[in-house]
Amino acid sequence: MQREPEIVVVGAGAAGLWAAWRAAELGRRVTLLEKTPRAGTKILASGGTHCNLTTTLEARAAGELFGPAGARFLAPAFRALPPSAVRERFHALGVETVEAPLEKLFPKSGRARDVRDALERAVRERGVELRFDACVARVVPSCERWRIELAGGGTVEATRVVLAPGGRSYAKSGTTGDGYAWLRELDLPVVEPVPALVPLVSDAPWVHALAGIALPDVEAKLVDAEGRAHGKRRRPVLFTHKGVSGPGAMDLSAPVGRAEVQAGRRGQRCPPFQLLVDLAPDLDREALRGLLIEGASRPGAPSLARVLPFDVPKRVLERVALQAGLPAGELRLNGLDKARRHALVEALKAFAIPISGTTGFDHAEVTAGGLALSHVDRGTLEVKGRAGLYVCGELLDLQGPIGGLNFQAAFATAELVARALAR
Numbered sequence: 186m187q188r189e190p191e192i193v194v195v196g197a198g199a200a201g202l203w204a205a206w207r208a209a210e211l212g213r214r215v216t217l218l219e220k221t222p223r224a225g226t227k228i229l230a231s232g233g234t235h236c237n238l239t240t241t242l243e244a245r246a247a248g249e250l251f252g253p254a255g256a257r258f259l260a261p262a263f264r265a266l267p268p269s270a271v272r273e274r275f276h277a278l279g280v281e282t283v284e285a286p287l288e289k290l291f292p293k294s295g296r297a298r299d300v301r302d303a304l305e306r307a308v309r310e311r312g313v314e315l316r317f318d319a320c321v322a323r324v325v326p327s328c329e330r331w332r333i334e335l336a337g338g339g340t341v342e343a344t345r346v347v348l349a350p351g352g353r354s355y356a357k358s359g360t361t362g363d364g365y366a367w368l369r370e371l372d373l374p375v376v377e378p379v380p381a382l383v384p385l386v387s388d389a390p391w392v393h394a395l396a397g398i399a400l401p402d403v404e405a406k407l408v409d410a411e412g413r414a415h416g417k418r419r420r421p422v423l424f425t426h427k428g429v430s431g432p433g434a435m436d437l438s439a440p441v442g443r444a445e446v447q448a449g450r451r452g453q454r455c456p457p458f459q460l461l462v463d464l465a466p467d468l469d470r471e472a473l474r475g476l477l478i479e480g481a482s483r484p485g486a487p488s489l490a491r492v493l494p495f496d497v498p499k500r501v502l503e504r505v506a507l508q509a510g511l512p513a514g515e516l517r518l519n520g521l522d523k524a525r526r527h528a529l530v531e532a533l534k535a536f537a538i539p540i541s542g543t544t545g546f547d548h549a550e551v552t553a554g555g556l557a558l559s560h561v562d563r564g565t566l567e568v569k570g571r572a573g574l575y576v577c578g579e580l581l582d583l584q585g586p587i588g589g590l591n592f593q594a595a596f597a598t599a600e601l602v603a604r605a606l607a608r
Contacts (some may be wrong), residue, residue: 189342189343190214190215190216190314190341190343191213191214191215191343191344191345192208192213192214192215192216192343192344192345192346192347192606193215193216193217193218193331193333193341193343193345193346193347194208194215194216194217194218194346194347194349195218195321195324195333195346195347195348195349195350195364196218196219196220196348196349196350196351196364196578197217197218197219197224197225197305197308197315197317198224198225198226198227198228198349198350198351198358198360198578198579198595199225199227199228199304199578199592199595199596199599200349200351200577200578200579200595200596200598200599201217201219201347201349201350201578201599202217202224202225202301202304202305202307202308203304203595203596203599203600203603204347204349204577204599204600204602204603205217205308205313205315205347206304206307206308206311206313206603207599207600207603207604208347208602208603208606208607209308209311209312209313210307210311210603211603211604211606211607212607213606213607214312215311215312215313215314216313216314216315216316216341216343217308217313217314217315217316218316218319218321218333218335218341219315219316219317219318219319219359220318220319220320220321220350220359220363221317221318221358221359222317222318223317224301224304224305224308224315224317225300225301225304225305226357226358226359227351227355227358227359227360228297228300228301228304229297229298229301230297230355230357230358231297231550231592232291232297234296234297234298235291235292235295235296235297236291236292236296236297236299236300236301236592237285237289237290237291237587237588237589237592238271238275238282238290238291238292238300238589238592239268239271239272239290239589239592239593239596240268240288240289240290240588240589240590240593241268241284241288241289241290242268242288243267243268243269244263244264244267244268245263247263247267247268247585247590247593248260248263250585250586250590251583251584251585251590251594254558255558255583255584255585257563258558258561258563258583259563259583259594259597259598260563261563261564261601262563262566262594262597262598262600262601263593263597265597265600265601265604266596266597266600266601267597268290268589268593271593271596271597272290275292275300275303278303278304278306278307279303280292280293280294280299280300280303281293281294287420287432287588288588288589289588289589290589318337319335319337320335320336320337320363321333321334321335321336321350321363321367322334322335322336323367323370324346324348324367324370324371324574326371326571326574327342329344329572329573330342330343330344330573331343331344331345331346331573331574333346344573345573345574345575345606346573346574346575347575347576347577347599347602347606348364348367348368348574348575348576348577348580349576349577349578349580349595349599350363350364350580351364351552351578351579351580352364352378352551352552352554352555352579352580353365353378353380353546353549353552354380354381354382354383354546354549354550354551354552354579355546355547355549355550356546356547357547360552360579362378362552364555364580365378365555365580368556368576368580371568371571371574373556373557373560373568373571374556374557374559374560375554375555375556375557376554376555376556376557376582377443377446377447377554378552378553378554378555379439379442379443379445379446379552379553379554380438380439380442380446380543380544380545380546380548380549380552380553381438381439381442381549381550381551381552381553381584382435382436382438382439382549382550382551382584382586382587382591383435383438383442383543383544383545383546383548383549383550384425384427384428384429384430384434384435384438384543384544384548385428385429385430385434385435385438385441385460385540385542385543385544386427386428386540386541386542386543386544387427387428387429387538387539387540387541388539388541389538389539391504392424392428392429392538392539393424393425393426393427393428394500395424395500395501395504396424396425396426397423397424397425398423398424398498398500398501399421399422399423399424399431400421400422400423400431400433400462400464400497400498400501401421402419402421402466402495403419403420403421403422403433403462403463403464403466404417404418404419404433404462404463404466405417405418405419405420405422405433405434405437405460405461405462405463406437406460406461406462406463406535407437407440407441407458407459407460407461407540408458408459408461409440409444409456409457409458410456410457410458415437415440415458416436416437416440417437418432418433418436418437418586419433419466420432420433420436420586420587421433422434422460422462427544428538428540428541428544429460429538429540432586432587432588433462434460435550435587436586436587437460438543438549439553439584440458441455441458441540441542441543442543442549442553443553443554444456444458445542445543454541454542455541455542457539457540457541458539458540458541459537459538459539459540460537460538460540461535461536461537461538462535462536462537462538463533463534463535463536464495464497464501464505464533464534464536465493465495465533465534467495470530470531470534473530473533473534474526474527474530476492476493476494477489477492477518477521477526477529477530478526479492480492480518481518481519481521482519486517486518486519486520487517487518488516488517488518489502489506489516489517489518489529490502490516492518501536502516504536505529505532505533505536506529506532508532508536508537509525509528509529509531509532510525510528511525511528511529516529550587550591551579551584551591552579552584553582553584554582555579555580555581555582555583556568556576556580556581556582557582558581558582558583561576561581564601564605565601565602565605566598566601566602566605567605575602575605575606577595577598577599577601577602578594578595578598578599579591579595581598583598
């Protein structure tokens with residue numbers, strides 16, 4: 186007769202695999218339930234199938250990228266498992282890693298499958314019972330225990346349950362937002378889930394015409410129709426046939442996603458935003474103005490492209506000129522008066538790309554929103570007022586930028602849960 190598990194972990198993604206592995210390694214009897222036929226589907230698709238599994242940043246700097254509330258909440262988890270420890274753990278599991286630009290860390294092989302396989306192998310070697318095609322319908326408290334009701338019939342009971350089903354992003358991997366319904370049935374507060382780290386849509390035809398052009402070193406700032414700023418990031422921006430993508434745009438997408446979801450609920454269109462791109466992030470306005478003045482005094486009437494000490498694609502410079510109210514052809518600096526020069530500096534420092542929405546959950550890397558952090562003990566990840574129920578990973582109201590930060594949060598919160606379970 187099979188013994189009842191001490192712990193049931195729901196969801197065999199990054200957080201669930203780590204929590205199950207470490208809890209079993211620390212001496213607990215664990216069952217891991219996964220609704221799909223395989224583990225770690227989203228891991229396999231991450232980072233263009235290369236899996237940016239964590240960051241090279243120190244724990245404190247990494248935590249700050251989740252915002253003040255996120256940084257405070259994640260502090261115990263990142264102390265328990267900083268990015269350097271994630272790297273060491275994977276090395277111990279046989280996955281060598283390499284550093285990449287923008288503080289990224291990848292498996293040396295370049296294969297996301299190696300990350301998923303290492304975690305699944307660790308889970309199995311520690312004796313975790315791994316059950317696939319086990320779709321959870323409800324999570325019900327029952328006489329100081331928890332009962333997991335399966336959609337296909339049958340139940341699993343345990344003294345403690347870890348919820349790690351992911352969010353709603355990339356639904357093809359099985360993350361269809363099931364966990365939010367379980368939380369609401371338990372009368373727990375859920376911050377509305379919205380797509381995040383998702384490409385942005387623009388209705389402007391000129392944006393679509395620039396598809397394929399990349400701006401590798403710029404600072405992007407998102408502002409709403411009232412001019413309120415919603416964050417900025419110095420990261421690459423890529424024009425697409427729908428709008429803009431790349432880390433600089435996607436890192437700032439959550440506020441657009443939230444406005445879009447709220448407007449859609451009212452039957453309205455997403456309110457307008459702008460992505461203001463600083464094409465010269467290393468130069469302030471005075472330094473840039475000085476460059477233009479100096480360039481105008483050179484013999485031969487040099488063009489703007491020849492004077493700038495950084496590369497901007499010709500077609501983008503044409504749009505910059507149009508934004509400044511100047512002709513779109515090759516711009517000669519010696520013909521600019523003070524007012525036009527000022528307009529050009531402003532266009533270079535705040536190149537405006539109109540934004541009308543996102544490409545939605547199907548293209549989002551993560552979900553913003555989830556279980557309100559105020560209802561979770563940040564030292565154990567146990568849900569307050571729900572003894573024996575733990576939540577980790579994307580189901581929490583946490584969202585960091587591109588660069589392995591969200592995997593880092595998944596692994597670190599799962600580590601904290603495992604240690605709490607072991608106690």
